[in-house]
Amino acid sequence: MKKLVGILVLSIVASSAAMAQRFAYVDTEYILKHVPEYLAAQKQLDALSVQWQEEVDNRFADIENLYKKYQEDQVLLSEDMRRKREDEIVMKEREAREFQRQKFGFEGDLFQERVKLVQPIQDRVAQAIQTIATDQGLDIVLDKGSEVTFLYANPRLDKSNDVITRLGYKPDPSLADK
Structure with a gap:
């Protein structure tokens, strides 16, 4: 019976050791502060x-001016002229909102520019993280700068400086206000 219990305990310890995973984390915001191309892209954006x-x-200022002018002239205008001016104001407002949506809306021009400028940099960072994880035998790498909440993180597990070095840059201790 003792042998059976001993074997059972030994197999539990061995299986839990085999299931142990190596974790690390990075702070992508901190890493990106070290990439000059990223900073230039941010300035451009x-x-x-x-x-x-x-x-x-x-x-919108032009529309406001048109509206004020319309209000001033309203009593002097015929019904047909009023309708034309109102339609013109409404049309210009639609055009302005469409322009705003085109530039700033979901998948608008600003979003497309961000993808074009920042995506290659993010891909390089992701590749560097993957290489470090493989080289150091890490199973999981979390991002401290994203939605993950860290109640405590051992600085020994922070691989951000390794990623910066892997990208060919030198970590700047003054940016370490993580």
């Missing part, structure tokens, strides 16, 4: 966003 937002604001 910010500039586009500001430019397009100014265009949207100008269009």
Whole structure:
């Protein structure tokens, strides 16, 4: 009986050791701060966003001016002229909203630019993470910068600097305000 219990305990310990997985985490926000191409892409996207937002604001300001002018002239206009001016204002407002949706909407121009500029960089980071995980025998790598909540993370498990080095950059301790 003792032999059976001993064998059972030994098999449980062996199976739990075999099931043990090696975890690590990275902070992609921290990593991306070290990639000059990413920072340049962000600047370019910010500039586009500001430019397009100014265009949207100008269009709505023009509509506001048309509306104010319409209100001033309303008593002097015939019914037909009023309807034409109202239709013009409504049409310009639709065009402005469509322009805004085209630039900033789901899968709009800004989204497409972000994909074009940032996706290759994110792919390089993902490849570097995968290579490090394979080289170091890691089973799971989590991203500290995303939706995952860390109540405690041992800094020894942080592989962010390894990824930065793998990408060919030098980790900057001043950016370590993780």
